Amino acid sequence: GAGVSQSPSNKVTEKGKDVELRCDPISGHTALYWYRQSLGQGLEFLIYFQGNSAPDKSGLPSDRFSAERTGGSVSTLTIQRTQQEDSAVYLCASSLDGNRYGYTFGSGTRLTVV
Amino acid sequence: DAKTTQPNSMESNEEEPVHLPCNHSTISGTDYIHWYRQLPSQGPEYVIHGLTSNVNNRMASLAIAEDRKSSTLILHRATLRDAAVYYCILRDHSGGGTSYGKLTFGQGTILTVHP
Numbered sequence: 481g482a483g484v485s486q487s488p489s490n491k492v493t494e495k496g497k498d499v500e501l502r503c504d505p506i507s508g509h510t511a512l513y514w515y516r517q518s519l520g521q522g523l524e525f526l527i528y529f530q531g532n533s534a535p536d537k538s539g540l541p542s543d544r545f546s547a548e549r550t551g552g553s554v555s556t557l558t559i560q561r562t563q564q565e566d567s568a569v570y571l572c573a574s575s576l577d578g579n580r581y582g583y584t585f586g587s588g589t590r591l592t593v594v
Numbered sequence: 595d596a597k598t599t600q601p602n603s604m605e606s607n608e609e610e611p612v613h614l615p616c617n618h619s620t621i622s623g624t625d626y627i628h629w630y631r632q633l634p635s636q637g638p639e640y641v642i643h644g645l646t647s648n649v650n651n652r653m654a655s656l657a658i659a660e661d662r663k664s665s666t667l668i669l670h671r672a673t674l675r676d677a678a679v680y681y682c683i684l685r686d687h688s689g690g691g692t693s694y695g696k697l698t699f700g701q702g703t704i705l706t707v708h709p
Contacts, residue, residue, distance in 0.1 A: 515699075525698060525699075
């Protein structure tokens with residue numbers, strides 16, 4: 481597609497449930513990032529994938545958070561046993577090589593944990 | 595990671611130029627200067643980036659100080675659609691630094707454009 485696609489655009493879940501958020505990056509982009517943004521706050525880095533290298537997971541806030549990137553394309557961010565503090569907009573971005581080029585962000589998934 | 599300092603907010607009038615400053619006194623030789631903006635209720639949008647020379651594109655210009663310790667994003671004619679949070683970010687392109695590969699967003703500058 482022309483841009484980074486994220487689904488769902490909105491997700492309401494009950495506390496304690498697991499959720500999966502999906503990101504379809506721009507075709508050919510080798511670098512993929514997940515960020516989250518709580519209401520009125522800045523962007524918080526979560527995880528970074530670059531080609532076949534081991535992902536940089538340094539931003540994941542707890543072991544309830546995990547992410548995969550299959551076949552170097554689609555990525556899924558999974559949050560287990562969701563908590564209310566997980567409520568935020570989760571943003572995915574991709575870049576041609578994660579180095580010299582800018583990032584293109586998706587519109588995000590707004591997660592609300594009730 | 596080398597940090598940037600930006601004013602919390604700035605205001606401009608429509609159709610006037612806007613100069614958004616950014617200080618990065620601890621910049622390293624392999625850090626590129628990136629600018630992104632985030633419009634209300636949207637994800638961030640890439641604006642421009644550069645290393646040493648001034649850069650121009652269809653959205654903006656980037657003026658980089660000779661010592662690289664500061665830079666200025668220039669919007670030549672502000673429109674109401676330019677109202678956003680503008681982020682100045684340093685990104686290590688060497689492949690060896692700890693910031694390699696990821697953008698670290700600060701609080702940015704909230705730009706208000708008056709009609």
